[in-house]
Amino acid sequence: MLALLCSVRFGISSAWRLVENWETMPNTAETWTSAAFCEQLRAAGLRPTRQRVTLAQLLFGEGDRHVSAECLHSEVTAAGEQISLATVYNTLHQFTRAGLLRALPVDGGKTYFDTNTSDHNHFFVETEGKLLDIPSESIRVEGLPEPPAGLKISHVDVVVRLVKTE
Secondary structure, three states: OOOOOOOOOOOHHHHHHHHHOHHHOOOOHHHHHHHHHHHHHHHOOOOOOHHHHHHHHHHHOOOOOEEEHHHHHHHHHHOOOOOOHHHHHHHHHHHHHOOOOEEEEEEOOEEEEEOOOOOOEEEEEOOOOEEEEEOHHHOOOOOOOOOOOOOOOOOOOOEEEEOOOO
């Protein structure tokens, strides 16, 4: 997962300038995080475009989180960047295919994206549309059916739906 990325202390535009020129920059801690970030994107088979860098900085800049495309698009707009909602969707799906995110279809047609790709489950607070991680040791799943011939279970997602007590 992207452990090292453009330092949060840089604005998005200045972070992109660092990314564009990372190969020629001196080896300081600030440029090293930028270079490591670019390498992570490249290692995942993704070219570090301006849009990907901007979205990744917002996604991975402050620890694990759960976001929808609409939420991330609002953050991009609030940061003063112009990236279309379609580009946000496409980038989230590219990051998911590259193993950088985990897609969680939770609420009807709405998908949330999790920056924590480890094997874990979730609480879903229905009234808030909010996901919370459940530590993996907190749930034990037993009695799964045998999959059809030629197939295997890749993982099991458990989503425990919550409502506020009155």
